Amino acid sequence: MSRRHPEWVFAGLTAAAAMNLDYTWSLLNDDRIYVASGAEGRGYTRSEVTTIFVASGETCMTRYVVDGAEVTVRTTTPARTLVDCALRYPFRLVLGMFDSAFCRKIADEESVLGECDRVRADCGPVFRLLHYTDARSENGGESLCRATLIDEGFAVPELQREFVDPANAWNVRRVDFVWHTADGRTIVLEYDGTRKYVDPVMTNRRDIQRVVAEEKSRDDMLLRAGVATVVHVTYDDVVNRGALWGKLTDAGVPQTGPIPFYERG
Template structure:
């Protein structure tokens, strides 16, 4: 009975701290192994456990955070890097990057023989770090980012009440560099957009660190050139990156159109091109949540949402928009359907029209 109560207490503490739990002794480990066969618990990582129903309800980035938080309790001095640090910073990126369930840590050396295959080392002599402190404030789970210079105070808990997790990660600038070096342009761009949108780092800080590391950062520089915090979510960033990667002109983002029949009504378009022959092309990115998430539909039915979209398109055409294109996440990922739509609408290509390249300021606006 005591053993069962001990495991239940570990589970409760783990779920409260939004992390996996792990056994403290051999008896607990044996008891958990028996429950694995019954399907009550799952082992998502070596020596880490979670309630099956609870675990499967978590999206992949949160599953990664649960593993990382548990690992930070097991190894307090470990510094998480790359995609693991991006997950802890709640950056936007395609969830499929977690397909192999890898964990990334900063290390002065490469992986040694016998190291767990899902634990990847990103080699760096001295890792620029910051500390994430998870705590409960007014009953709400919250995370504070603590500079490394104040990490000792965070570890002592003197400044934060009810601390539940302390996780060391690479700084946002180093995290973006590592992810920019590892992942394709369209997958890494949402990380850069969201980092700038949430004011976690500046372009200058990333550029300064690029100059310090002894690595070819040309792909990171390309990401810095095109990153735009005006993309409101990871889906828009993915679409924006795909447009650029396919060689189309860089669009304006979140352009506001005024309905001439109702001047008080304004509509923001996701992507806009103003061509030299006077055409105005709008591309709208439609995420599925736009039609099914009550928070985004304001609890209206799908037919009501679709009717509103038609009214919106009519208003855009009254505002002199000549072409309206709609695309979805699946079309963006497949690329060919999106590319065909852009070609059919005669969206300018950068190669043929270099003047369509744009230089953006820190807010994503054209200089």
């Protein structure tokens, strides 16, 4: 599309895809192409193209090599892209974009707030995303999991905490999410994508039985290090909110109470 229309400035989800930001597969159901429409009111009539009004003339250039030839793709800035996606899609589907953009340092809170000043819209969803953005999130799956448990009213966990095996100081394990309860318990949540068990790259070509055995060994080490409960959830558990809610409730994960209506995705 950029080769055919070099004057186009891609925006919204299209720009997020060009920047390789993390987001869930479900957003790909939105198969429209988003293009910025400038202050002069220029629009595009193609049925599959949706325009987003962008008053600022700032753009971002991303270069790709396709079939041996360099292609320059023009997009809205990362900060503007985040704002546009935050205003169009639910919180839980966009948090990964914010996490990954902040992790890669292509956007920050100041730049995002600056874009909020330029748009004529209620930026409450953007402010909520900024509040929960955490650059320590390692991938889009973890971001989706964290966003879902926040949406369901659970306390925000600590991310990427390391535990040391009391029986072997060289044995250090880093976990995805941690909560500390009022009664002194430590609860760990591990997000396990299905690929962990079936993708040869992630399993290092080990069979499933060995992967499961190593997972149990890891859990045993965490229990020795003082963790009271280790919860494992999969992508399917996260998509099926009831399954995630049930596991966290059974484990006694702290809850924070109701979330304001406008923040629920």
